[in-house]
Amino acid sequence: MSIGAVKPAEQVITLQLTAGNAGCLQQELDWLARCIELRLHSYFQQQPLLLLQQAPPPPLAAGSGSYADFVLTQQLSAPQRLILLLALAPHLQPQLLDTFFVRNDNLARSFTEFGGCSSKQHQGFLPSAQTAAFLLAGNDLAGRLQVIQLLQSEQQLCRNNIICLRLDAPDEPFLSAQLSVSAEYLQLFYSGSRQKPDYNSHFPAKLLTTALSWQELVLPSEVLADVEHIIGWLQHQHTVMQDWQLGRSIKPGYRALFYGPPGTGKTLTASLIGRQTGADVYRIDLSAVVSKYIGETEKNLATVFDQAQARQWILFFDEADALFGKRSQTSNSNDRYANQQVSYLLQRIEDFPGVVLLASNLKANIDEAFARRFQAMVYFPLPEVSERLRLWRHLLGSKVQLAADVDLSYLAHEFELSGGAMTNVVRYAAVAALLRGDKAIAQADLLQGINRERRKEGMMV
Numbered sequence: 001m002s003i004g005a006v007k008p009a010e011q012v013i014t015l016q017l018t019a020g021n022a023g024c025l026q027q028e029l030d031w032l033a034r035c036i037e038l039r040l041h042s043y044f045q046q047q048p049l050l051l052l053q054q055a056p057p058p059p060l061a062a063g064s065g066s067y068a069d070f071v072l073t074q075q076l077s078a079p080q081r082l083i084l085l086l087a088l089a090p091h092l093q094p095q096l097l098d099t100f101f102v103r104n105d106n107l108a109r110s111f112t113e114f115g116g117c118s119s120k121q122h123q124g125f126l127p128s129a130q131t132a133a134f135l136l137a138g139n140d141l142a143g144r145l146q147v148i149q150l151l152q153s154e155q156q157l158c159r160n161n162i163i164c165l166r167l168d169a170p171d172e173p174f175l176s177a178q179l180s181v182s183a184e185y186l187q188l189f190y191s192g193s194r195q196k197p198d199y200n201s202h203f204p205a206k207l208l209t210t211a212l213s214w215q216e217l218v219l220p221s222e223v224l225a226d227v228e229h230i231i232g233w234l235q236h237q238h239t240v241m242q243d244w245q246l247g248r249s250i251k252p253g254y255r256a257l258f259y260g261p262p263g264t265g266k267t268l269t270a271s272l273i274g275r276q277t278g279a280d281v282y283r284i285d286l287s288a289v290v291s292k293y294i295g296e297t298e299k300n301l302a303t304v305f306d307q308a309q310a311r312q313w314i315l316f317f318d319e320a321d322a323l324f325g326k327r328s329q330t331s332n333s334n335d336r337y338a339n340q341q342v343s344y345l346l347q348r349i350e351d352f353p354g355v356v357l358l359a360s361n362l363k364a365n366i367d368e369a370f371a372r373r374f375q376a377m378v379y380f381p382l383p384e385v386s387e388r389l390r391l392w393r394h395l396l397g398s399k400v401q402l403a404a405d406v407d408l409s410y411l412a413h414e415f416e417l418s419g420g421a422m423t424n425v426v427r428y429a430a431v432a433a434l435l436r437g438d439k440a441i442a443q444a445d446l447l448q449g450i451n452r453e454r455r456k457e458g459m460m461v
């Protein structure tokens, strides 16, 4: 069938499907170019303009690429779409914004109302929030106020981390903030897949993963029940908060503390909760968070919390002891500053509407006011004999050959070790056997490994 024989609506869909993501983006950028042209014309001719009526957004078909699918699922309005396109233009078709470089001859400088930001390397025009306000509303104050509203942090575009507004000098007008697309969505529109943010000095969090499965987690039944309760919350929070309307009285989110000796499975459990529920678990590096630059700590943490909220990540604070010890008496300005950072972090943890897990070796340290804020305090004990036997079996797996003299039941009965210590023993025993030229691990290899672990523990007492 020739294209000419297709009905108009079908024709649009067919063409978009073949053109794919790039075709769809081109169509969108053409729309942006048309809107810029109309706006500038009406501005200089001082003629009224109903922008979106004169240049309605082009139709988008589901399945025609990552950009179209994104706009449709997010149900972006035409103004939101134009703001996004403006932020995308420097990446995709920078020359499209060159027209904003036009100079105001009366003042021998650029037009303040067009906005724009200075750049270090980019030669083209970098839009600011001001550019968006001008494009959508021109000189109309009511319209400009609506654009400011759309750009607020709690509104869809910023809340979901689709666009970023960067205002380097907090005292300057809000609209002078640089308008850009977040790296994550840029990646989505480029390649169709979403990039998971990577650890860096501005993003002090790392994705926590494990190759182990739920079946390999060995915990006493009451601890497992507590952990399953957290999973239950993740699966049913919507029913609890919305359908049953308990959100009126219950604070959103869930905060749990995992405490207990080292190597008892706290970190492993946090990653498995993520695996079980399909949520990403991000581990926050507290030492990297605290910055010596005033204000930077809050900014870095805010990035993590905002993204975590938008993406429904589980946040995991390992070695969280630093957070809930008694605030130190302030003796100097450094202490005062550290206390202020801790208070900020505690507040963000308390207000976070998702799941926050904190892990610590000590419980004694936790001040009462903080303890009250946890929905669960889960103690991870050292494993008992039967648990140790299961751990030995899981840790050695099915691919390791064991010599005839290996007696795991004896090891489980005789030696009180954490799961973490056992992983060290297994590693040591495997290498020792191979160094000897043996294909099988012998009981002596395991016993030597155990001795080394116990010596380490002795050193730590």
Ligand SMILES: Nc1ncnc2c1ncn2[C@@H]1O[C@H](COP(=O)(O)OP(=O)(O)OP(=O)(O)O)[C@@H](O)[C@H]1O
Residues within 6 Å of the ligand: 216, 217, 218, 219, 260, 261, 262, 263, 264, 265, 266, 267, 268, 269, 359, 360, 361, 380, 391, 418, 419, 420, 421, 423
């Ligand atoms: N309860 C457990 N079930 C199964 N494996 C375990 C368990 N505890 C420890 N392990 C093994 O030991 C490794 C280390 O444990 P993990 O890092 O979770 O301990 P932790 O409690 O977080 O220790 P720390 O307090 O030192 O951070 C795990 O990756 C796992 O292989």
Ligand SMILES: [Mg+2]
Residues within 6 Å of the ligand: 266, 267, 268, 318, 359
């Ligand atoms: Mg840990």
